Amino acid sequence: MRTNWASATAIALFLSLSTSAAHAEEVTAWRLFISDHADPKVTVVDAVDGEKLDTFHLKGPASLHRSESGRTVFAVQGAAGVVTGIASGISFEDHGEHGDIDVEAPKLAGVEIAGKKPSHFVEHDGDLAAFFDGEGVARIISEKAVLEGKSDFREVKTDAPQHGVAVAYGSHVLLSEPNREKPDELPVGIRVADEAGAPIGGIHACPDLHGEASSGNILAFACATGLLVVTDGDGTPAIRHLPYADSLPDGKTTTLIGGRGLQYFLGNYGADKVVLIDPTVESDAFRLISLPTRRVHFVVDPVRAKFAYVFTEDGQLHQLDVVKGEIANSLKLTDPYSMDGHWSEPRPRVAVAGDRIVVTDPLKGVLRLVDATSFEKTGDMAVEGKPFNIVSVGGSGQTHEGE
Amino acid sequence: MSWTLKLAAVVGVITSLPIIPSVAAADNLKVVASFSIIADFAKNVGGDRVDIITLVGPNGDAHVYEPKPADAATVGSADVVLVNGLQFEGFLQRLVEASATKAPVVELTKGGEVLRNIEEEGHHEQDKAAKGGEGHAAEAEEGREEGHHHHGESDPHAWQSVHNAELYVKNIADAFCAADAAGCDTYRANAQSYGRQLEGLEAGIKAAVAEIPEDKRTIISSHDAFGYFEHEYGIKFLAPEGVSTESEASASDVAALIKQIRQDKASAIFVENVTNPRLIEQIASETGLKVGGELYSDALSDRNGPAATYLEMMRHNITTMKGAILGS
Numbered sequence: 001m002r003t004n005w006a007s008a009t010a011i012a013l014f015l016s017l018s019t020s021a022a023h024a025e026e027v028t029a030w031r032l033f034i035s036d037h038a039d040p041k042v043t044v045v046d047a048v049d050g051e052k053l054d055t056f057h058l059k060g061p062a063s064l065h066r067s068e069s070g071r072t073v074f075a076v077q078g079a080a081g082v083v084t085g086i087a088s089g090i091s092f093e094d095h096g097e098h099g100d101i102d103v104e105a106p107k108l109a110g111v112e113i114a115g116k117k118p119s120h121f122v123e124h125d126g127d128l129a130a131f132f133d134g135e136g137v138a139r140i141i142s143e144k145a146v147l148e149g150k151s152d153f154r155e156v157k158t159d160a161p162q163h164g165v166a167v168a169y170g171s172h173v174l175l176s177e178p179n180r181e182k183p184d185e186l187p188v189g190i191r192v193a194d195e196a197g198a199p200i201g202g203i204h205a206c207p208d209l210h211g212e213a214s215s216g217n218i219l220a221f222a223c224a225t226g227l228l229v230v231t232d233g234d235g236t237p238a239i240r241h242l243p244y245a246d247s248l249p250d251g252k253t254t255t256l257i258g259g260r261g262l263q264y265f266l267g268n269y270g271a272d273k274v275v276l277i278d279p280t281v282e283s284d285a286f287r288l289i290s291l292p293t294r295r296v297h298f299v300v301d302p303v304r305a306k307f308a309y310v311f312t313e314d315g316q317l318h319q320l321d322v323v324k325g326e327i328a329n330s331l332k333l334t335d336p337y338s339m340d341g342h343w344s345e346p347r348p349r350v351a352v353a354g355d356r357i358v359v360t361d362p363l364k365g366v367l368r369l370v371d372a373t374s375f376e377k378t379g380d381m382a383v384e385g386k387p388f389n390i391v392s393v394g395g396s397g398q399t400h401e402g403e
Numbered sequence: 404m405s406w407t408l409k410l411a412a413v414v415g416v417i418t419s420l421p422i423i424p425s426v427a428a429a430d431n432l433k434v435v436a437s438f439s440i441i442a443d444f445a446k447n448v449g450g451d452r453v454d455i456i457t458l459v460g461p462n463g464d465a466h467v468y469e470p471k472p473a474d475a476a477t478v479g480s481a482d483v484v485l486v487n488g489l490q491f492e493g494f495l496q497r498l499v500e501a502s503a504t505k506a507p508v509v510e511l512t513k514g515g516e517v518l519r520n521i522e523e524e525g526h527h528e529q530d531k532a533a534k535g536g537e538g539h540a541a542e543a544e545e546g547r548e549e550g551h552h553h554h555g556e557s558d559p560h561a562w563q564s565v566h567n568a569e570l571y572v573k574n575i576a577d578a579f580c581a582a583d584a585a586g587c588d589t590y591r592a593n594a595q596s597y598g599r600q601l602e603g604l605e606a607g608i609k610a611a612v613a614e615i616p617e618d619k620r621t622i623i624s625s626h627d628a629f630g631y632f633e634h635e636y637g638i639k640f641l642a643p644e645g646v647s648t649e650s651e652a653s654a655s656d657v658a659a660l661i662k663q664i665r666q667d668k669a670s671a672i673f674v675e676n677v678t679n680p681r682l683i684e685q686i687a688s689e690t691g692l693k694v695g696g697e698l699y700s701d702a703l704s705d706r707n708g709p710a711a712t713y714l715e716m717m718r719h720n721i722t723t724m725k726g727a728i729l730g731s
Binding site: 215216305325 | 502
């Protein structure tokens with residue numbers, strides 16, 4: 001009888017496990033975090049059904065950055081002198097065969113990093129570095145600490161206030177070097193420091209340094225002369241200079257983003273051009289693409305590696321084929337947004353949320369929605385105020401009942 | 404014909420996309436090989452009828468390769484794309500999607516004997532075999548969240564068995580025949596000729612292993628790339644890293660490995676051409692073993708190196724192993 005009982009128990013357990021496995025459900029969740037141009041707030045919207053999930057009130061108008069994992073969004077409030085961490089509420093767990101998704105309510109993470117004039121905000125391998133221009137100081141914190149609500153940041157100082165940047169690169173920190181002769185101008189290079197900020201080696205020249213991005217295992221800084229390309233070296237980061245090709249017209253990149261799925265960089269180059277950059281080759285590294293009018297904003301598609309998107313001041317969104325190096329499609333979405341006037345005036349920004357491209361239209365108070373597969377406009381979504389900066393987090397995964 | 408070839412004859416070459424029309428005889432077949440070892444097989448089968456472009460070249464690590472837009476353009480204009488499969492090329496799905504290629508993407512491990520990846524079980528040993536067809540790239544290449552991919556349940560390093568190399572060659576010949584019927588006789592003849600060289604290679608490896616005392620057949624390499632060699636020829640490999648070089652070994656992994664090395668009385672330790680030697684040098688220092696040389700695991704050497712072809716690679720590896728073990 002004991003054997004029979006044991007068998008029955010084993011069968012029940014098997015059935016229970018089978019039933020549990022059968023209840024695994026595929027879930028897709030995408031959220032949009034939208035800052036307002038005028039009001040100090042971030043609105044969180046469910047990108048799937050358009051429902052407003054929450055509004056977080058901040059200390060100042062914010063630019064937004066999402067972490068690589070998508071678990072956190074950071075609101076950099078330059079004028080208010082603070083960076084605020086927001087837990088997105090969406091996280092993934094890799095189970096090899098599949099990924100589990102966990103969806104909770106978004107919330108303020110309880111971490112604020114204060115300082116004078118926070119500007120560039122850079123993540124590298126889960127470490128986040130906020131640079132405070134007014135102090136010439138980088139404050140570095142791990143995403144893990146932010147999610148635990150701990151303000152465990154460390155400081156690394158440069159020699160002077162500057163419109164600078166820092167990247168926490170493993171056990172090193174890459175720091176912009178201020179222009180000592182003209183302190184109001186852009187940094188002149190990058191230096192490598194240890195975790196405490198002690199310099200290692202000399203300065204890697206990068207005049208007019210502005211703009212950095214990562215693509216795969218390569219980090220790049222944009223300079224007036226080309227790119228500084230950073231890779232893992234033997235003990236310390238390896239840095240080389242990739243000069244602009246002689247065939248390019250006069251110009252430089254000041255905003256850089258990194259390809260996802262394919263390794264490349266996309267930068268601005270003059271007001272009405274973008275440049276595709278392959279940092280792994282010495283020749284033909286740069287492909288210049290002319291736009292019909294001046295550029296407003298551009299992003300890469302993290303899902304469809306072949307495409308990036310550029311919004312231009314004539315109100316058009318352009319689908320850029322990064323393999324062919326040409327504009328594949330264009331779509332009129334908004335009234336014109338002239339690039340005349342101050343750089344920080346309210347103009348559209350672009351984000352990709354799964355199969356949907358979302359463009360803010362701040363003067364109309366709406367989000368313009370585009371199907372990323374067909375590249376056709378699918379609708380609008382109203383948002384109070386002047387929706388300006390936007391980032392998306394999300395994806396698909398399994399949930400398991402009872403867990 | 405070996406049993407694997409018989410199996411392959413039944414299963415056939417799997418293509419993820421429809422076969423394109425045969426090319427004109429005057430045009431060379433444009434072939435893209437995902438990494439250097441496959442390119443060498445393709446060169447031996449295709450001869451001067453094919454033009455081959457290799458994505459991950461000599462000494463390159465396909466586990467962590469990041470494809471470029473230029474790679475997508477290359478794949479997009481190919482007649483045939485040859486890949487390993489078994490999720491060896493973690494970049495494959497996104498590259499193929501970006502390329503919009505109409506060429507057949509041929510997984511050369513289809514129909515072969517596939518070893519399970521059991522690194523999760525703790526010792527990075529591959530001693531369990533499963534029949535082919537498990538865990539292929541098209542099934543679970545990437546997770547759905549952005550930019551994330553998973554590694555498979557199968558050990559992808561199937562070329563480390565010469566038996567499987569014969570299957571790769573057979574599958575390549577089939578793919579070339581499908582794309583270029585006019586050259587089929589040539590491809591078959593080339594494959595047959597190369598197959599004889601592979602048989603000779605395997606006999607040489609077995610003879611070399613036979614000269615190594617059985618109690619000296621445990622050695623260490625950087626990552627679990629030699630499971631098929633172990634399974635086929637009886638040399639036991641221990642490694643600090645799993646079947647992919649993407650994940651670094653933890654301190655506890657290394658400590659456990661050092662303990663096991665001492666327990667198993669490992670005879671020799673080797674660096675690999677696709678991995679940083681520092682970890683192996685550290686383990687060698689802590690265990691008193693001397694680094695016995697460089698093994699070529701996931702890529703050939705450059706033209707001037709000791710492993711510029713598959714045949715040279717396998718001969719170099721067994722010669723290096725045997726020399727270090729018997730000299731220890």
